[in-house]
Amino acid sequence: MSSPESDPQEPGPPPLPAPTFILYFQGPQYAEALRQLTLWAHHVLLPVYGREITSSAPWCSRWWEHPEAVAQLHGLWLAWTELTGPGSGPSGPANWHRDYLLPVMASLRDPSGPFAGCKPGAHRRKESPPVDFLDPFGPPSATA
Template structure:
């Protein structure tokens, strides 16, 4: 047995493999529907004229929102297991910043209303880098 094999196997005799933690929500849709949407209560203008909070009922049609909300869900699933400050950390470091971006007037839901999906945002323009720059 060489040094790497020996060092990686030493001390592992007492390590008991833990079963994976069972998720509360099976996916991001369940998380948004059952936990997040009922938790967040904001005055929304059904016509989307509000300059305070913007939301799209079809949030799942916005790639950025899906990505952000999936991260929020995964962080919640992990931090809920911390019985001390887990939920406080989740609110302060994850929920509040994420929802602030999603609710922004010119954020991912810009142009949409709580009743209608009408996005105004466009993808960022790009120019290809010079050939060989990242090789």
């Protein structure tokens, strides 16, 4: 018979999986994720779904310099890999088009979206909205 001291401890909760979304990445991990996204965007997304650039449907040739575009396109790519890759069901590509591609491209190419003011060959950097306090609910020293 074993004593309580020799019983193995119950395992704790399983570790959380590592995040897969690009906004969690930094340094080399971010650079590699952006490289993979760029290859997909330049060889799959834009040749097939890019459509003509107009004032009512802008696009920036330096899209990777727009954090919102990177975030949306990375989410679109993650959904692409899940819904069109090996093991996806036959309706996966149709669901990807309907649920992911169309809304993301409409958002990115909206005249007031992240590429507003950008024209072919003319990138325009966007300023983030001002924030009065970085942590309004933190200790008083954090809000000054």
